[in-house]
Amino acid sequence: MTKSFSHKLGQGGYGAVYRGNMPDGREIAVKMLKGMEDDGIARGLEYLHTGCNARIVHFDIKPHNILLDQDFCPKISDFGLAKLGQQKESRISIAGARGTIGYIAPEVFSRNYGPVGSKADVYSYGMVVLEMVGARKKIDVSTDDSSSKYFPQWLYENLDQFCGPTTSEISSSSDTAEVLVRKMIIVGLWCIQSKPADRPSMGEVLEMLESNAADLQLPPKAFWTGY
Incomplete structure (x- = not known):
């Protein structure tokens, strides 16, 4: 509180x-x-994935590993599970699952979803974004069917109920808390698509965060599996 x-x-x-x-x-x-124009964490991940000489995948993006410095700017911490890959490699070889339950991308558990690469961090980032807006906690305590439906699925189907107006009613110049929450949820839902190929890159995530909420559309897929 x-x-x-x-x-x-x-x-x-x-x-x-x-x-x-x-x-x-x-x-x-x-x-x-x-505002969402300067998202410290999204830019940091985008740099790790594309700005370094070697591609770095963190593999453990979660709230506990996002710290504030003396100026209260968020920083990514704890690279104990990180893996290096060549700049142009689309996949990274790992032995077994790594990360924290609730933030681990599906392909890290099962290669049936696709190859493991930087999109695993995109998935974890999406889960963190949804945590930031309080989606999981609010839905768990306020909905009748929360026990039978994974909370991103509920969000996808009840976005207007959760955060207010539809995209057609949002002014392109509006910067209210409700608009920012809606933007973050839509970005988060794109990031947690089950298949890595369906997720945006961190560069594309930044573009969405810098765009008007009215221009963002929900992802076409509407099924997620909790584990």
């Missing part, structure tokens, strides 16, 4: 940071993003 964002701790490059408390009483720092 943030007490309506009344206790400001500081100002970072991506928005203000406020004091909050977890349900168990632990204090936390909560960043209210001022």
Whole structure:
């Protein structure tokens, strides 16, 4: 809980940071993003995938591995599971699954979904984005069928119910919290497509984050499997 964002701790490059408390009483720092134009994590992953001499796949993107520096800017941490590949390689050889349950791409478990490569990080990033907007927690506690339907599937089918107006009703100049949440959810759903070939690259993710919410369309696929 943030007490309506009344206790400001500081100002970072991506928005203000406020004091909050977890349900168990632990204090936390909560960043209210001022916009999606400068997403520190998406750009960081895009650099790892395409900007380095060697392609680096992190394989463990999750909230615990995204830290804030002294300026409250998010940084990717813990490269213990990362793998190197040649710049032009589309797949990376790994032995067994690696990562954290809930954020691991399907192909890391089963090659039937496709080859393992940088799109595994795209999937994990998408799950983090959906966590950021509180989708999993809100749906789990507020819907009658949450126990029988994986939460991204519920989001896909009930996006307007979750975050408000349809895309046709969103002004291209609107920057309300509801519009940003809708944009993040659509981007997240694109990122967690079951097959890596159906997911965008991190460069394409950045383009979506920098676009108007009214221009974004839901992905054509509407089935996800929880595990």
